[in-house]
Amino acid sequence: MTLTMTQTPLGEANFGFDAFVRMVHDTIGVCIPQTKRHMIETRLGNRVRALGLKNTQDYFRHLFTEGGLDSEMPHIAETVTTNKTDFFREVDHFYYLRDVVLGNEVRHGRNGLFKVWSAAASNGAEAFSMAMILAEHALSFPGFNWAALGTDISNRVLEHARRAIYSHNVIEPVPAALRNRYLYEGQNEWQGKWRISPGLRNRVQFKKLNLIEEDYNVDTDIDIIFLRNVLIYFDPDDQLTVLRRVGRHLAPGGHLFVGNSESMIVRMPNFRQVAPAIYRKEP
Incomplete structure (x- = not known):
């Protein structure tokens, strides 16, 4: 872009x-x-x-x-821009994705493909955290097919996300079982570095996107959108504009996640709050 x-x-x-x-x-x-x-x-x-x-x-x-x-x-x-993110940041959101959305509502994905979007992806930690949850679900339900998208305005962090290489302190929040399955530890000159497994990397696409622009080159039937800890940098008018534009890309019945400090910002008539900072788009 x-x-x-x-x-x-x-x-x-x-x-x-x-x-x-x-x-x-x-x-x-x-x-x-x-x-x-x-x-x-x-x-x-x-x-x-x-x-x-x-x-x-x-x-x-x-x-x-x-x-x-x-x-x-x-x-x-x-x-x-501030590019601050962590693996499994605001972990209750990932529990909700795993236990409520996937655990109670989803078995095989909408129209055969369950889609998630990290709309302010930074270095990719959020998108890969979502991907780990989806990959785990697919182990229990082999017919479950999924895809993940991460977008950001920064070329530098997008390149970091595509490389998918992180230091030990960055991947520390990743639960041990997920770390063993989806992260490879570097050896020799790469000691102290970890890389996301190829199988997971291949499921996550990263591309540049400016949330303030009018049109997004993003699918309009996405099941889960994480728009977290970015609205706080916009003024109230732009917050509402971005929410409306992002909301157009969420499928009916899909869920929008915002940062815990942004929960009061979401005021759209067709979005119902179902948990702290989590909203469901009404069909």
């Missing part, structure tokens, strides 16, 4: 940090408070040095008056 921006010449007073904040909100949806200005400008220092510029003001000029915005957008997305 390419973020294409219209280059509009701005006056000298209009291409500073405030213009940068507005541009980020309009293109990515992320709100940057003034309290994070120093942190963001410090992070932008890497791009300032890489481009041979003197300071962030020169960088903003490069973006807004010298045609550099399009080529810099991937780097900007890396700078302003």
Whole structure:
């Protein structure tokens, strides 16, 4: 996915940090408070040095008056987004997926294929955690077929997810039985690293997606969507817009999971709360 921006010449007073904040909100949806200005400008220092510029003001000029915005957008997305996730984070959600959705409701998947989507996948830990739950279910029900999708706006974390290599401390939350079945421990120079098994990797697709864009190249009959710990970075209007767009891709009877701190954000008439931060789309 390419973020294409219209280059509009701005006056000298209009291409500073405030213009940068507005541009980020309009293109990515992320709100940057003034309290994070120093942190963001410090992070932008890497791009300032890489481009041979003197300071962030020169960088903003490069973006807004010298045609550099399009080529810099991937780097900007890396700078302003927070890529924090863990295996089996907010573990009660995975228990619900295993015990309620799969345990009570699903045996062979909708139309022969049960689909899950990690909509803010970061390094892939969430998508692979879901995949382990589904793979375990398939061991008990051989006719159960499934597929998983992970999306993110960051090229860097998507590449990490596709490599599927994690350090020991990162995979520590994975239960021992699942670790033994779905993770391979590295040897020699790879000691201390673990990689997701090929069978699981082949079931999980990762691709780039900007949640603030109007159309998503994603199926519209997904059974489970995890949209967790990303809405908190959007303003209230964008939160509702993203929820509505994501909700269009959930099959009737499917479940939407948000972060525990985001539960009060979900206010859509056809979504019924069935557990903390978990909503079922009414048929």
